[in-house]
Amino acid sequence: MNRIPLAAGLLCALGLGAGVALANADALSTVREKGVLRVAVYKDFPPYSYTDANGRMTGLDVEVGRALAERMGVAMSLEPIPASDESMEDDLRNAVWKGHYMGWGAADVMLHVPVNADFQQRVDKVTLFAPYYRELVAIAYDKDKIPDLNSLDVFRKEKVGVEMRTVADQYLITTESGAYINNVRHFRTPDAACAALKSGEVPALAAQRGQLEYCLGGDRARFVVTTVPAPNVRVFEWNVGMAVRASEPGLRDALGDAMESLRQDGTLQKIFDANHVSLNAPAH
Amino acid sequence: MTDSRFLKHRLALGVAMLLGTAAAQAGVTDEMIMNADKDTQNVLTWGITLNGQRYSPLKAINADTVKDLVPAWAFSYGDEKQRGQEAQPLVYNGRMFVTASYSRLFALDARTGQMLWKYEHRLPDAILPCCDVINRGAALYGDLVIFATLDAQLVALNQETGKVVWKQKLDNYKDGYSNSAAPIVVKGLVITGVSGGEFGVVGRVDARDANTGKLVWSRPVIEGFPGKILKDGQLVDSDITGGAANKTWPGDMWQMGGGATWLGGLYDAETDSILIGTGNPAPWNAHTRPGDNLYTASSLAIDPATGKIKWHYQTTPNDGFDFDGVNELVSFDLHKDGKVIKAVGKADRNGFFYVLDRTDGKLLSATPFVTKQTWATGVDLKTGRPIETGVRPGDPSKSADGKKGETVFSAPSFLGGKNWMPMAYNKDTGLFYVPANEWGMDIWNEPISYKKGAAYLGAGFTIKPLYEDYIGALRAIDPATGKIVWEYHNPAPLWGGVLTTAGNLVFTGTPEGFLKAFDAKTGKELWKFQTGSGVVGCPVTWEMDGEQYIGVPSGWGGAVPLWGGEVAKRIQHLSQGGSMWVFKLHKS
Amino acid sequence: MQWSAVALVCALAVPAAFAGEAVPPDPLDSVQWPAMVHKFFRDQRVVFDDAVQVIVPPAAEDSMNVPVSARVHGLPDVQEIIAFIDFNPIPGVLSLRPLQALPYIGFRVRVQQSTPIRVAARTADGVWHVGGAWVDAAGGGCTLPSAVASRVRDEDIGKVAARRWPLADGGQRLKLRIAHPNDTGLISGTPAFFVEELHVRDAGGRELASLALHEPIAESPLLTLEFPVAGALAISGRDNSATLIEARVE
Structure with a gap:
C-alpha cells in the first residue's frame, strides 16, 4: 500500500539529483553521463537532413551526427529544427544557445553550420568549428x-x-x-x-x-x-561545420576530435558517397 | 383557486423559458453587430464598432470622475505562457471573451472575473510565428465565438460551453502561414486575412459562412492571382486581382509577392465595403522587384458580397523599408469647408496620416504624424504618390564580392511610425488618437550572411530611438488639417490600442504597465493604474447593472522585445505577465 | 498515512447530497468508490454483476497504454456501456451506445497509478451493472509526456487504420486505430487534445454504434467493437478541436 508514494518520492529524488548535476557539470560530462548527444539538424533539407517515405529523419547530416555520437560512445538524439525565415543567427539561437519559445531546440550541437571568421564575430554565443566539407x-x-x-x-x-x-x-x-x-x-x-x-x-x-x-x-x-x-x-562558396555553445570548449574539442577521426578513417567519405554528394575538402 | 394560480405560474414560467431559449438561439445577430455603436451593454466586434472608431457613447466615467476609477476584478491567464497580450476583449450577455498568447481563449464572468471555460489550442511544434505568439481577439456570431490561431486555423466555439463547433484551415502553417488578427463578421460572413513571414506567403482576404466556416469567397491581394467564389455549391475562379499578371511585377516575382493581410480588416456600412490594408512585398530587397508591386503596402475596399476590389490606394510603392500598409482604415465623417465627406483615416507604418475619400479611394490629404521621415518629403495630392528622397537601403547583392555595404539611416524604422496598435476616433472632439513611435534604423548590406546553412545576401539593421527621453507618442490629430493638437510622450514604445469615449476621455496602455486616461481635448493625463506587466492590449468599455466598466489585458510582449539594438536597453527591465483587468468607479 | 490523506480529500470532494445515495459495498474495496458512484450514477440503481466481465493485465507494462476489454454476458437490451478508472485524475474513459453493436468494447487507456478499472452497462430498466478489476501500475501514465519517438506527425492526425474480422456466428469484429496524440491536458504547456466522438455506420448509413471518448484514452487509440452482422463499415468522428475523422472499412 505504501508503494505509490514511495515511488513518487524516488522520482522526486532522482529529478532533484539530475538538476544538481546539470547545474555543475559542463555539457560534455552531461552528454557522457546521460549517454546521449542531442544533435540539431534542419528539417526538410534534402539531401542533408529530411524525412524519408517512412517518416524517419535521414540524410547526410543525420548520418554524420550518428557517426559523431558513436565515435564519442554515446547515442544520438535528433532535434530537427525548422529554418528561420530571416537568417542563420535565429537558427543558432533556437537550435543551440537558447531554444525557441515554443519549447524546442537548445541541442548540444548543430550541424550544417557555415564556419567563417566574419560570421563567427556576429554569433558570439556559439563556437563555429570542425568544417567537414566545402559547399x-x-x-x-x-x-x-x-x-x-x-x-x-x-x-x-x-x-x-x-x-x-x-x-x-x-x-x-x-x-x-x-x-x-x-x-x-x-x-x-x-x-x-x-x-x-x-x-x-x-x-x-x-x-x-x-x-x-x-x-x-x-x-x-x-x-x-x-x-x-x-x-x-x-x-x-563556404565551409560547412558545426556549432556548440561558446561556453562549452570541452564538448567542442570532443566533437572536433570525433570529426577528425571520421575523416581519417574514411567514414566521412563513405557517408558522402552513400548520399551521392562530393566531399570537397574545406578551405582554410 | 389555488390550482389555477399554480397553473398560471407554470404558464408564465413556460413562456419565460421559451423566450429564453429563443434569445439564446438567436445570439449575436448581424443587426446587433451593425448597430454596435448604440449598444453600450456589449462589446461585439473588433474595433468596438465595425468602422473601427473605438468610440463609446458612455460617459459615467468622464474627465471629472475618472479619478475614482478603481479595479473591479483581475484575472490571471495562468501557466508559464506569459507573453504579449495584444487582444481586444469582447463582452456579450454578461460574459467576456478574451484571447491570450499561444492561441488561448478565455470566457469570463464579466461581473466577477470568474473563469467560465478556457480553450487552449494545440499548436504544432514546428510553427515559426514571426513576432511573438500573440492573438488580437475574437468575433461573435450567433452562439459562436470565433478566433484564428498561430497555426493558421479558424476555430469557432460555443459561447456557453467552450466546445469547438467547427474548425477551418486558413492555410498551411508549414508553408509559413499563421494568423493572429481578430476576425470580423459582416453580413453573416467571417472575414479574415493571413499572416506569415517572408517565405512565399501571398496576402489574401477570405470570407466564410460564420455558421459553418465554409469558404464563400477568397481574394488574393497580389496582382495576377484569380479570386475564388462559391457558385452553385462549387468554388470557382472569379476575376484576376489587378486584371492580369506582370503589370507591376517582373518575371514570376508576383507569385511570391507577400502583401500579407496580417491585421485583418474593418467594414464601412455606408459604402458597403470591407476596408483592409496589405503588407509589404517580398522579398524584402526592393531591387529584386522593380515596379509598384500592386497591391502590396496598399489600402483596399472590397465588396463583401463578391470579394471584388472596388478601389485601392498604395501608400508605399515598391516598398524597400518594410513599411507594410496593414494599418486599420477607420471610417469617419470629415467636416471640411462646411461639407461632410465620407472619409477614411489611416496612420501608416511609413509615417504619413492619410485621409482618403472612402467612396473611391481618392487621396484627400497626407500629413506626417511622426517627427522624422527620411524616405519621402510628402505625398503628391494630384498623383497620390510619395515624393521620395531617394534615401533607400542598398542592394544586398552588391555585396556578393564579400564587402560590407554603406550604412543608410532610415526613419521611421521597419517597426513603423505606427505598428499594429489600433488608433481611435472621437466624433465629439473630431480628433484621431494615434499611438506612434519615434525611431529610425541603420541598415547596411552584410559582407557575408547565412540562411538555412547556406550563404545569403543579407542586410543588417539596428533600430535607434530618435530621442533620449521618449520613443512612444500618443498624438491627437485633426484629420481636417493634419495638425497635431496634443501629444503625450512615453519612454518605452507604445504598443497597445486606444479607446475614446463621450466622457471626453482617451485610454491607452504603456509597456511600463500603466493603463492611462487622458483628457480627449487637451491631452492632460488624468488617471493611471499599474497593472503589473506591460499593457499592449486594447481597452474596451461597457455598461452593466447601471455601472460603466473599463477592461484591458495586461502582459508585455509583441514584436518589440524580439529586436535588439538600443531599443532593447529601454525595455529590458519590463516584466512579462498575462491577465485581464477590469475597472469601475468607486462608490463611497 | 498517505492513503488516509487521499481518502480525506475525496470524502471532502463529495457533496452532502451524496449521503442520500445508496452505495452498495465495493467488492474491489476502493476508497474512491463512493466518489465514483456520485460522479457517474448519482441516484440511479447500481448492482455489481459478474455478467460484466472486465479483462485487464494484472500489472500494466506501460501505464500509458493499458489494454482493457469488457464483455456483457446475457443481459438483455444494453443501452449504454461506460468505463471509468477510480484513481485517475480524470476518471471517465468512454461511453458506448451499442445501438446495433454487441455489448463489447476493447480499448487502451492511460493509468495514473494502481487502480480499479470499471465498466458499467445500463440495461433498459435503468439499472447499472458494474464489473471491474484492479490493475497494478507504475505512476504517471496521465501526467507524463509520451516518448518523443512515438509522437504522431501532424499530417497524420485523425488518420484511421482499421480492419474487419469475421466472427464464428456470422457477425464481425472491428479493430481501429486513430493516429492522434490524445493529450490529456494534464501536462503543463500541452493543451488537452483528444478524440472525443466516433460513430460507426453500415454501408446504408444506419448508425450501429456511437462512442464518446475522454482524455485518458491512450495515444493513437486502438478500439475494438463487435457487430452481429457482417458488411462494410463507415467510421466518422472528431476530436475536441473539431478535426474531422472519416474512414471506410471495406
Whole structure:
C-alpha cells in the first residue's frame, strides 16, 4: 500500500539529483553521463537532413551526427529544427544557445553550420568549428538545350530555375541590373526545382552542388554540373561545420576530435558517397 | 383557486423559458453587430464598432470622475505562457471573451472575473510565428465565438460551453502561414486575412459562412492571382486581382509577392465595403522587384458580397523599408469647408496620416504624424504618390564580392511610425488618437550572411530611438488639417490600442504597465493604474447593472522585445505577465 | 498515512447530497468508490454483476497504454456501456451506445497509478451493472509526456487504420486505430487534445454504434467493437478541436 508514494518520492529524488548535476557539470560530462548527444539538424533539407517515405529523419547530416555520437560512445538524439525565415543567427539561437519559445531546440550541437571568421564575430554565443566539407553554388544544365554555359548571359534567353529565397535566386534576379529576372523561375522547394529540370520545364537549375548531385543521382548523361560562371563572387562558396555553445570548449574539442577521426578513417567519405554528394575538402 | 394560480405560474414560467431559449438561439445577430455603436451593454466586434472608431457613447466615467476609477476584478491567464497580450476583449450577455498568447481563449464572468471555460489550442511544434505568439481577439456570431490561431486555423466555439463547433484551415502553417488578427463578421460572413513571414506567403482576404466556416469567397491581394467564389455549391475562379499578371511585377516575382493581410480588416456600412490594408512585398530587397508591386503596402475596399476590389490606394510603392500598409482604415465623417465627406483615416507604418475619400479611394490629404521621415518629403495630392528622397537601403547583392555595404539611416524604422496598435476616433472632439513611435534604423548590406546553412545576401539593421527621453507618442490629430493638437510622450514604445469615449476621455496602455486616461481635448493625463506587466492590449468599455466598466489585458510582449539594438536597453527591465483587468468607479 | 490523506480529500470532494445515495459495498474495496458512484450514477440503481466481465493485465507494462476489454454476458437490451478508472485524475474513459453493436468494447487507456478499472452497462430498466478489476501500475501514465519517438506527425492526425474480422456466428469484429496524440491536458504547456466522438455506420448509413471518448484514452487509440452482422463499415468522428475523422472499412 505504501508503494505509490514511495515511488513518487524516488522520482522526486532522482529529478532533484539530475538538476544538481546539470547545474555543475559542463555539457560534455552531461552528454557522457546521460549517454546521449542531442544533435540539431534542419528539417526538410534534402539531401542533408529530411524525412524519408517512412517518416524517419535521414540524410547526410543525420548520418554524420550518428557517426559523431558513436565515435564519442554515446547515442544520438535528433532535434530537427525548422529554418528561420530571416537568417542563420535565429537558427543558432533556437537550435543551440537558447531554444525557441515554443519549447524546442537548445541541442548540444548543430550541424550544417557555415564556419567563417566574419560570421563567427556576429554569433558570439556559439563556437563555429570542425568544417567537414566545402559547399558551393553550382548550375546543372541540359546539354541538349544549352551547348555551353560559359557565361550567365545564356540566361538572357534561356530560363533558369532556382529555389526561392536562396543565394542563387538573389544573385540571378539582381545581377547585371536584373537582365535575367524575367527568365528566373522560382520554386518553393528543391524537390520542385529538381522536377522542373528533369521534366524540361527549365533547361538549367542553380542551387547548392550537393542538392544538384542529389537531384540528378546517376542521371548525368543529359546534364552537366558546373560552377557559376561569374568572377569574384565570394558568397558562392563556404565551409560547412558545426556549432556548440561558446561556453562549452570541452564538448567542442570532443566533437572536433570525433570529426577528425571520421575523416581519417574514411567514414566521412563513405557517408558522402552513400548520399551521392562530393566531399570537397574545406578551405582554410 | 389555488390550482389555477399554480397553473398560471407554470404558464408564465413556460413562456419565460421559451423566450429564453429563443434569445439564446438567436445570439449575436448581424443587426446587433451593425448597430454596435448604440449598444453600450456589449462589446461585439473588433474595433468596438465595425468602422473601427473605438468610440463609446458612455460617459459615467468622464474627465471629472475618472479619478475614482478603481479595479473591479483581475484575472490571471495562468501557466508559464506569459507573453504579449495584444487582444481586444469582447463582452456579450454578461460574459467576456478574451484571447491570450499561444492561441488561448478565455470566457469570463464579466461581473466577477470568474473563469467560465478556457480553450487552449494545440499548436504544432514546428510553427515559426514571426513576432511573438500573440492573438488580437475574437468575433461573435450567433452562439459562436470565433478566433484564428498561430497555426493558421479558424476555430469557432460555443459561447456557453467552450466546445469547438467547427474548425477551418486558413492555410498551411508549414508553408509559413499563421494568423493572429481578430476576425470580423459582416453580413453573416467571417472575414479574415493571413499572416506569415517572408517565405512565399501571398496576402489574401477570405470570407466564410460564420455558421459553418465554409469558404464563400477568397481574394488574393497580389496582382495576377484569380479570386475564388462559391457558385452553385462549387468554388470557382472569379476575376484576376489587378486584371492580369506582370503589370507591376517582373518575371514570376508576383507569385511570391507577400502583401500579407496580417491585421485583418474593418467594414464601412455606408459604402458597403470591407476596408483592409496589405503588407509589404517580398522579398524584402526592393531591387529584386522593380515596379509598384500592386497591391502590396496598399489600402483596399472590397465588396463583401463578391470579394471584388472596388478601389485601392498604395501608400508605399515598391516598398524597400518594410513599411507594410496593414494599418486599420477607420471610417469617419470629415467636416471640411462646411461639407461632410465620407472619409477614411489611416496612420501608416511609413509615417504619413492619410485621409482618403472612402467612396473611391481618392487621396484627400497626407500629413506626417511622426517627427522624422527620411524616405519621402510628402505625398503628391494630384498623383497620390510619395515624393521620395531617394534615401533607400542598398542592394544586398552588391555585396556578393564579400564587402560590407554603406550604412543608410532610415526613419521611421521597419517597426513603423505606427505598428499594429489600433488608433481611435472621437466624433465629439473630431480628433484621431494615434499611438506612434519615434525611431529610425541603420541598415547596411552584410559582407557575408547565412540562411538555412547556406550563404545569403543579407542586410543588417539596428533600430535607434530618435530621442533620449521618449520613443512612444500618443498624438491627437485633426484629420481636417493634419495638425497635431496634443501629444503625450512615453519612454518605452507604445504598443497597445486606444479607446475614446463621450466622457471626453482617451485610454491607452504603456509597456511600463500603466493603463492611462487622458483628457480627449487637451491631452492632460488624468488617471493611471499599474497593472503589473506591460499593457499592449486594447481597452474596451461597457455598461452593466447601471455601472460603466473599463477592461484591458495586461502582459508585455509583441514584436518589440524580439529586436535588439538600443531599443532593447529601454525595455529590458519590463516584466512579462498575462491577465485581464477590469475597472469601475468607486462608490463611497 | 498517505492513503488516509487521499481518502480525506475525496470524502471532502463529495457533496452532502451524496449521503442520500445508496452505495452498495465495493467488492474491489476502493476508497474512491463512493466518489465514483456520485460522479457517474448519482441516484440511479447500481448492482455489481459478474455478467460484466472486465479483462485487464494484472500489472500494466506501460501505464500509458493499458489494454482493457469488457464483455456483457446475457443481459438483455444494453443501452449504454461506460468505463471509468477510480484513481485517475480524470476518471471517465468512454461511453458506448451499442445501438446495433454487441455489448463489447476493447480499448487502451492511460493509468495514473494502481487502480480499479470499471465498466458499467445500463440495461433498459435503468439499472447499472458494474464489473471491474484492479490493475497494478507504475505512476504517471496521465501526467507524463509520451516518448518523443512515438509522437504522431501532424499530417497524420485523425488518420484511421482499421480492419474487419469475421466472427464464428456470422457477425464481425472491428479493430481501429486513430493516429492522434490524445493529450490529456494534464501536462503543463500541452493543451488537452483528444478524440472525443466516433460513430460507426453500415454501408446504408444506419448508425450501429456511437462512442464518446475522454482524455485518458491512450495515444493513437486502438478500439475494438463487435457487430452481429457482417458488411462494410463507415467510421466518422472528431476530436475536441473539431478535426474531422472519416474512414471506410471495406
